[in-house]
Amino acid sequence: MKTRAVRLYGKKDLRLEDFELPAIREDEILVQVISDSICMSSYKAAILGPDHKRVPNDVDKNPVIIGHEMAGNIVQVGAKWQQQFQPGEKFALQPALNYKGSMDSPGYSYRYCGGAATYAILPQEVMELGCLLKYSGDSYFEASLAEPMSCIIGAFHASYHTDMGSYEHKMGIVADGKLAILAGAGPMGLGAIDYALHGDRRPGLIVVTDMDPARLARAQALFPPEETKKAGIDLHFVNTGNIKDPVKYLRDLAGGAGFDDVHVYAPVRALVEQADQILGRDGCLNFFAGPTDTAFSGPINYYNVHYNSAHVMGTTGGNTSDMIESLRLTEKKRIRPAVMVTHIGGLNSAAEATLKLPELPGGKKLIYTGIDMELTAIDDFAVKKEKNPHFARLAEICQQHKGLWNAEAEKYLLEHWQ
Incomplete structure (x- = not known):
């Protein structure tokens, strides 16, 4: 089987090539990739090359196929999986394998498995871990976007809160609470707004900040007041670049007490500091945006960590359960992953x-x-x-x-x- 794919050979060295795939083994599955959305994580892998934790050191000799937000059709199934999967079925892929302590992942680590390809071979660990997911939606692109949506969903689930005097962590954002999404008018922020409005656990207040007027205008058009009122949620969009004291302004929107949950969608030091300053008591800050700078840091108010039970955490990727939730909400048309997409290409x-x-x-x-x-x-x-x-x-x-x-x-x- 011949495939056409974008392969990584080293730092900033991506090549579109035609080459032969080997015959699949009995524990592998051959798939046709139809759609693959580009993730910032793929950019980081392409820039860092073998210095990236998931990219092999010998990538110059054994290039890997990039892309991990993929969807398509199952073409051929090895004997081991023929009772579970059939040719012709649509699929989505959860790339965060975490297989036996390894960081290897489709789109970063495999010679024949990646989304930027016409055909790819799924290694047995994908199926063993339950990361090949059947999909019955109307489109392929929504299955591709289930992966970034699962990262968003994972961040919402990973937030945690406590009661005074108890060490038990109550997982998830505060139901009917106050949520701030900083730098939230970009693609992942829009997905977060969509999920916050239509997921099973919803806040009562959502405040979305950004400093790009065009992005904010698009976000407001995508989530008009009549939609948010229907969801029973108070939604505000704020251009913090136009405000003299954004911390005070945001805290005032939250009733002066600060926010229960704050998600940060850009790796900017001033933004992380702002997030820390608008946390309320028992507030949880999720640093969602992964930096490329290994020394990225910023001050945190440890007085609030000690006396106000402020929580600081970060999530990278979603798990299979998050991915399944994303697919099911999409199939039921409760969420619209399309709000994230602005460009189409071959x-x-x-x-x-x-x-x-x-x-x-x-x-x-x-x-x-x-x-x-x-x-x-x-x-x-x-x-x-x-x-x-x-x-x-x-x-x-x-x-x-x-x-x-x-x-x-x-x-x-x-x-x-x-």
């Missing part, structure tokens, strides 16, 4: 998009591996209709879905794009 655009990810505007970049297509903003489809008439139809479809990528647009793309 496999030919994946390497450049990965290496330039921090510089690119907008939200999630979604790659369809079976096509060649320059990375294009959904908002630019109408502008490019003269270049390719298919853009005109894609623009029409997305306009019918509030400017969001959707299952109908995906179906049209897969059927008509070369």
